[in-house]
Amino acid sequence: MEAGGVAHFGWPYSVERMNKKYTGKCLCGGVTYVAEAEPVIVAQCHCEVCRRLSGTGHTVGAMFPASAVSVHGRLSEFRYVSDRRSEVTKAFCPTCGSPVYGKNTRAPDHITLTLGTMDDASGLDVEVVIFERDKAGWDQLGDSVVCFATQPDWTPEG
Numbered sequence: 001m002e003a004g005g006v007a008h009f010g011w012p013y014s015v016e017r018m019n020k021k022y023t024g025k026c027l028c029g030g031v032t033y034v035a036e037a038e039p040v041i042v043a044q045c046h047c048e049v050c051r052r053l054s055g056t057g058h059t060v061g062a063m064f065p066a067s068a069v070s071v072h073g074r075l076s077e078f079r080y081v082s083d084r085r086s087e088v089t090k091a092f093c094p095t096c097g098s099p100v101y102g103k104n105t106r107a108p109d110h111i112t113l114t115l116g117t118m119d120d121a122s123g124l125d126v127e128v129v130i131f132e133r134d135k136a137g138w139d140q141l142g143d144s145v146v147c148f149a150t151q152p153d154w155t156p157e158g
């Protein structure tokens with residue numbers, strides 16, 4: 001919370017939520033970020049790109065309005081064209097390799113931060129699971145989330 005935000009203590013909950021900040025960093029600390037909004041959606045994805053990007057069974061991404069996110073530090077980018085012909089950019093720390101965020105030309109005003117790099121993601125829950133059909137047998141799923149075999153149009157994937 002900003003210094004000015006402290007004075008808001010005790011204000012209605014909706015005001016507190018507007019002041020919410022999510023901070024994060026890569027493994028080595030060379031890249032840091034701040035998101036000053038609530039995520040539009042938190043999605044877990046089991047597609048092949050996310051499996052290889054993460055080195056494990058899935059990614060969990062929190063999609064934010066790009067205007068609410070500032071990223072500091074040097075990043076490397078990997079770009080590819082998705083099956084839907086949009087350009088996807090995956091940004092990662094060139095020193096430690098942590099995936100930090102993804103962008104997609106299909107949703108140019110948004111940026112998806114990896115939940116695992118967030119300092120404190122308490123209060124955020126996975127709302128949907130996409131590309132469930134590609135899920136590796138060794139990766140576990142909870143039973144209470146909404147799963148899509150591929151992806152509905154509004155999710156932040158390729």
Ligand SMILES: [Zn+2]
Pocket residue numbers: 026027028029030031093094095096097098
């Ligand atoms: Zn790093």
Ligand SMILES: [Zn+2]
Pocket residue numbers: 045046047048049050051131157
């Ligand atoms: Zn994916």
